Amino acid sequence: MTDAITTFFDAWGMSDTDARYSAIQKSIAPSATYADPRTDAPLTGPDAIAEYVGMFSAQAPGAVAEVATTQSRDGVTRATIAFKMPNGMEQLGQYFVEMGQDGQISRMVGFVGTGAPE
8 A cells, every 4th residue: 555655755756747747647546635734725636736746846856755664554654754855955754645445545644744852
């Protein structure tokens, strides 16, 4: 089930628009929703989500998003993602992901950091 999560976050580092869109279409259900601290409202569907991910790729060329850890329970997967910039900077984010029966992401909500006390 985490294959779709890995495929989705691999797309964040793809500079080729077609390859990025293809990866997102494979991993995201047609009616999936996505939200993180930088979205004004949840995004719906692969087209809107691919456009958003494309903005990241354009604004941070060479940056990648790597799945650091995942843990699943009761139909929800918690994924910690390492956003790595070409200059060596890294930021962690945590995403809560619901998957459909088809193995595609149906809902994803992301947060900056890991929720650990500072």
